Amino acid sequence: MRSRWVPYATTPGRLVWQLVSDVLVIIWTVIWVMVGAAVHSAVSTIAAVGRQLNDGAAGVSENLDSAGNRADDVPLIGDSLAGPLRAASEAALDIAGAGHSLDTTASWLAWVLALAVAAPPVLALLMPWLFLRLRFARRKWTVVTLASTAAGEQLLALRALANRPLAKLAAVSTDPVGAWRQQDRVAIRGLAALELRSSGIRAAGIRWDG
Structure with a gap:
């Protein structure tokens, strides 16, 4: 799946x-x-x-x-x-x-x-x-497509900063906003994984760009 x-x-x-x-x-x-x-x-x-x-x-x-x-x-x-x-x-x-x-x-x-x-x-x-x-299928297609590109990955990370609980953001990085601004790939990927998981998608099943 x-x-x-x-x-x-x-x-x-x-x-x-x-x-x-x-x-x-x-x-x-x-x-x-x-x-x-x-x-x-x-x-x-x-x-x-x-x-x-x-x-x-x-x-x-x-x-x-x-x-x-x-x-x-x-x-x-x-x-x-x-x-x-x-x-x-x-x-x-x-x-x-x-x-x-x-x-x-x-x-x-x-x-x-x-x-x-x-x-x-x-x-x-x-x-x-x-x-x-149908709404879930559309959202899944969108987030999986975004996760396959570096720009989409950054967008997912930005959405995570805006929508995910602070405790989960802090678990990814002590300064998640700073890490996103500095384009820390590890932090960005962790934030994007949070947004994927909120959509019902396991990050382990995604082919990340790079």
């Missing part, structure tokens, strides 16, 4: 935290995807009822219409028999249409409800996690 392109820290503490956060995000996402799938499955049962109603009513309508056509052949009372059968066939066809509408609506609603249930909690955690990871 020493490459500047890998979005992970090389300091143990931050690396562990990043890996733990990755696992938590994955678990959280899987849980809510399963919840969404359960909602989709539950609503889809309504769509299945609609399909069964459509298929059954369409079959009844076809049989009634066929019976009406045969009733026409009955002498004298053929028209009287065929009329109610055709009316019943049309009613069954209307029921089939309602079943088809229920199937279509429930199928669409199953996806909408599944996304409505699963997406908000997933995005609520995923978006901040992604933002922090």
